[in-house]
Amino acid sequence: MGSLSKFKSNKHVLCRIILVLLLSCTPYSTNLSSRHSSSNILQSPPSVSTTFSLRSLVLDGYFEFDDLSYAAKDFGGRYHFLPSAVLHPKSVADVSATIKHVFELGTFSELTVAARGRGHSLQGQAQAHKGVVIQMESIKSHKMRVHSGKNPSVDVPGGELWINILYETLKHGLAPKSWTDYLHLTIGGTLSNGGISGQAFLHGPQIDNVQELEVVTGKGDIVTCSEKQNGDLFYGVLGGLGQYGIITRARISLGPSAERVKWIKMLYHEFSTFSMDQERLMFSKETFDYMEGFVIINRTGLLNNWRSSFGPKDPVRASQFSSDGKILYCLELAKYFNPNEYDIVEQGIEKSLSELNFIPSTLFQSEVSLVEFLDRVHISEMKLKEKGLWDVPHPWLNLLVPKSQISHFAEQVFGNIIADNNGAILIYPVNQSKWNNKTSLVTPDENVFYLVAFLSSAIPSASGNERLEQILAQNQKVLDFCSSMTTGCKQYLPHYSTQEDWQSHFGPKWEIVTRRKLEYDPLAILAPGQRIFQKSSSTVSTKAQVQAT
Structure with a gap:
């Protein structure tokens, strides 16, 4: 009996291993591959049986089956996959009932489910080809x-x-x-x-x-x-x-919270000095509440283009500064405070700035409310919308680069691979010790790494999609360079077209990823737009075999 029990136990383990392998090796269908997904052509409409199945559900909210093109669009503007239906849930119970219904359909349905907020994903991550998109803002059962x-x-x-x-x-x-x-x-x-x-x-x-x-x-x-x-x-x-x-x-x-923000910008000629100051501030006991950096390539007359609310510390010297088209690095800092703390905060800022090595004539400061500072990008959004430049493709690339490689990265990428600003280029360090390594977010295996974000916009031109293709080719060159580095970068907001690339991205966490997928979403229903796992009949049938054993 002991041998038989051991055999059954090993058989159960073997079945789970086989299922993991199937989840890991399931090929992607053609309509989800990266070489086809940049098309603006919406995919074929849902089948009658699919919509009939969803119509049978009794919910507090409702399904929408017509004119769903808005759910096949996102901020990235490159991927357009038409769902079968959009759910407007009134309660969490609606979300649960819908997913449970899709789960119970099993092998008889290809339905998948994607959650959608404001549609700000970049690579179709909130889309579900012939599936169900859940409009999350519709839920009213929870109050803040x-x-x-x-x-x-x-x-x-x-x-x-x-x-x-x-x-x-x-x-x-x-x-x-x-x-x-x-x-x-x-x-x-x-x-x-x-x-x-x-x-x-x-x-x-x-x-x-x-x-x-x-x-x-x-x-x-x-x-x-x-x-x-x-x-x-x-x-x-x-x-x-x-x-x-x-x-x-x-x-x-x-x-x-605080009421006010001291907002500061300054420039550097050398990346080494710029990054050294950023890291000094990161580990300083008396530091700022916010720190980011920007790369400025092939721009002239820069100081005249800064926000009008910023004032130069030294107006005369600032008026004489010229970037001359050279690469510059901008350090942006913010200190939160309440009005009764103004003098103390001002002294602390002066002391911190005195320890930095920026170009003296490029120190600019402003004072705004906390809301104005935190919601600053929305102001730019409204201006771009007025000009019709917001709803264009955004082929953004976000990277996490280890500190040991950041100088080499900057030398090879800024001014060489990236010869001009197509949009903002962000770069700033973070301290791994402040992060929880138990979450699913994948980061470089170093104590300090930099976020580098290429936030490009593909403005339409007479040549059609030429600008978009140029940016995508440029992004690929950056990724190819990252692949050649001895210590690996990681993508933030990652996007890959093969599961081998996903396995490489997750590295040692891949085993945990597949285990959790089997446990919490065994039929690969959720978030199909991420293209990590794909729902397939083979996966489902194997799951059934495992349960039978």
């Missing part, structure tokens, strides 16, 4: 609630916008500690990726400032999770690219 006290927090629906959290928490003298540069994004969207901005060197990304989540898994289960309750799912979902569950509620940590 601020909890003051010793460990302040705010409970928010997954479809809520960060800008609305800012306004609500400020009423209580509180605010989240970590932000994205753009606040008109949903909670679920940024927490599924990471949420990195100029506060990350102090407080880590947004995913490291979460106390609790409510998640709907790929089986339709509604699960409350935190570090101590269902911790595997909690850390898996944070930065998990939507692979294990849809975030329907989050409890975000808060800290004391």
